[in-house]
Amino acid sequence: MKHTKIIDLLSGKGLLHEVKAKGWVKTFRNNQFIALNDGSTINNLQCVIDLDKFPAEQLKKIHTGAAISVRGTLIESKGAGQSVEIQVEHLKIYGEANPEEFPIQPKKHSLEFLRENAHLRIRTNVFGAIMRVRSTLAFAVHKYFQENGFFYFNAPIITGSDAEGAGEMFRVTALDLNNLPKDEEGKVDVREDFFGKTTNLTVSGQLEAETYAMALGSVYTFGPTFRAENSNTSRHLAEFWMIEPEVAFINLDENMDLAEDFIKYVIRYTLDKCKDDLVFLDKRLTEEEKNKPQAERSDMSLLNKLNFVLDNNFKRVSYTEAIDILKGSKPNRNKKFKYLIEDWGADLQSEHERYLVEKHFKCPVILFDYPADIKAFYMRMNEDGKTVRAMDILFPGIGEIVGGSQREERYDVLLEKIRTMGIDEKELWWYLDTRKFGTAPHSGFGLGFERLVLFVTGMTNIRDVIPFPRTPQNAEF
Ligand code: ATP
Ligand code: MN
Numbered sequence: 001m002k003h004t005k006i007i008d009l010l011s012g013k014g015l016l017h018e019v020k021a022k023g024w025v026k027t028f029r030n031n032q033f034i035a036l037n038d039g040s041t042i043n044n045l046q047c048v049i050d051l052d053k054f055p056a057e058q059l060k061k062i063h064t065g066a067a068i069s070v071r072g073t074l075i076e077s078k079g080a081g082q083s084v085e086i087q088v089e090h091l092k093i094y095g096e097a098n099p100e101e102f103p104i105q106p107k108k109h110s111l112e113f114l115r116e117n118a119h120l121r122i123r124t125n126v127f128g129a130i131m132r133v134r135s136t137l138a139f140a141v142h143k144y145f146q147e148n149g150f151f152y153f154n155a156p157i158i159t160g161s162d163a164e165g166a167g168e169m170f171r172v173t174a175l176d177l178n179n180l181p182k183d184e185e186g187k188v189d190v191r192e193d194f195f196g197k198t199t200n201l202t203v204s205g206q207l208e209a210e211t212y213a214m215a216l217g218s219v220y221t222f223g224p225t226f227r228a229e230n231s232n233t234s235r236h237l238a239e240f241w242m243i244e245p246e247v248a249f250i251n252l253d254e255n256m257d258l259a260e261d262f263i264k265y266v267i268r269y270t271l272d273k274c275k276d277d278l279v280f281l282d283k284r285l286t287e288e289e290k291n292k293p294q295a296e297r298s299d300m301s302l303l304n305k306l307n308f309v310l311d312n313n314f315k316r317v318s319y320t321e322a323i324d325i326l327k328g329s330k331p332n333r334n335k336k337f338k339y340l341i342e343d344w345g346a347d348l349q350s351e352h353e354r355y356l357v358e359k360h361f362k363c364p365v366i367l368f369d370y371p372a373d374i375k376a377f378y379m380r381m382n383e384d385g386k387t388v389r390a391m392d393i394l395f396p397g398i399g400e401i402v403g404g405s406q407r408e409e410r411y412d413v414l415l416e417k418i419r420t421m422g423i424d425e426k427e428l429w430w431y432l433d434t435r436k437f438g439t440a441p442h443s444g445f446g447l448g449f450e451r452l453v454l455f456v457t458g459m460t461n462i463r464d465v466i467p468f469p470r471t472p473q474n475a476e477f
Helices: 006-010 111-116 125-147 206-216 252-273 275-289 302-311 319-327 350-361 411-420 425-436 449-457
Strands: 018-029 033-037 045-048 067-076 084-095 199-201 218-226 239-248 315-318 365-371 387-395 399-406 442-448
Touching (some): 206 218, 252 387, 315 319, 319 365, 350 387, 350 399, 387 442
Parallel strands (some): 315 365
Antiparallel strands (some): 018 067, 365 387
């Protein structure tokens, strides 16, 4: 007999029939009630055991974490809290979980403790909910783009271009580090390495994606990205997943429209598909906030925050306006910012971004037209000659979630920029070709998938929204 997923049993499939369910024991109460979970939903199936029918030896093996199979009749439940339950007639134990040793017990564990047990933390309600939400969001990403005429483009993971400058890179080499080949000057001879040149893990698939947008029209990447940034923050990972749409013939305003529409779509889709998980995460956050001082508590619950994003337009503000707001802000006048805003041209730190989003506008904000000096070489120069068509989307509790721009499509302007920024133009010959042959206005952005998952789940540390986080000094598992 095939077993049925618990999510289906709970919705009444097989009612009054003999059914089979398999999963892991959450709790075993009074030697009578097993709460069984198989990962298909946050909700457990209540399995009712008739003590006399099973040998005590067998029942003794049922502990939190054990894997079992139960067979019996699915009936309507008289107990509170569940609609159906299974009257167990057959019980099989696949694997026990010794309560003296199994770290995940039915009590509250700290997120730090669970991080050290990342291979088992998925057995908890909270990580089950987070990872189902993550999976659903990933599906929504593909669904949105596929339904809107975009093609999925796979950027290379190993890259030979180090010009993008989006972040510190991880070197890829096949050389024997204990016996490095040297050139005439005594430097490591990369010609002897696997690719015959220096290679790194990608920090962004954008430059390659642009070449594809220049033929397929609309493309998107969705893949792993690596940055060796030694910033031990709650919003940075060394390995994260990035979504990068790139679109021919659209300008920065249309790029903002795309980003806003896309983000709202994936949140709406997930709200709809992951109701139970999000209700659970909403309660979790409310509980957690109770431990914070009143002033730090958020005035909206998780579900309210998600709905708020869906119901409101993102506020579009130029960098110049933002600087004026920040200059006159209380924390700037009272010297409460770590980095005080004095002049136009300052790079915004996360404290400034969060002030704008959380204190000033109190909604998602799109900042645009940044000083050229603090942005990448490929962003389109404005008529003023000092700002570029860049945009960052800032989210409450997160800070920057999207970074994007209209790209510089004019060959001469781009080449000049590459030279003045001291970038090796020979490295970028293929990129410059896109501007030589059939160049056209185009735009795109990068969205950090984990920052999106952070926002949607209401978690506060990025290490808790990716299965096995990679951060400085940590690559366990
Ligand atoms: P930040 O200033 O937060 O480090 P960034 O300006 O370096 O971000 P971009 O190079 O514009 O970011 O990358 C695009 C998006 O990728 C960011 O908006 C963010 O959502 C995400 N991102 C960037 N770096 C990381 C990281 N180390 N870990 C997780 N997500 C990241
Ligand atoms: Mn960064």
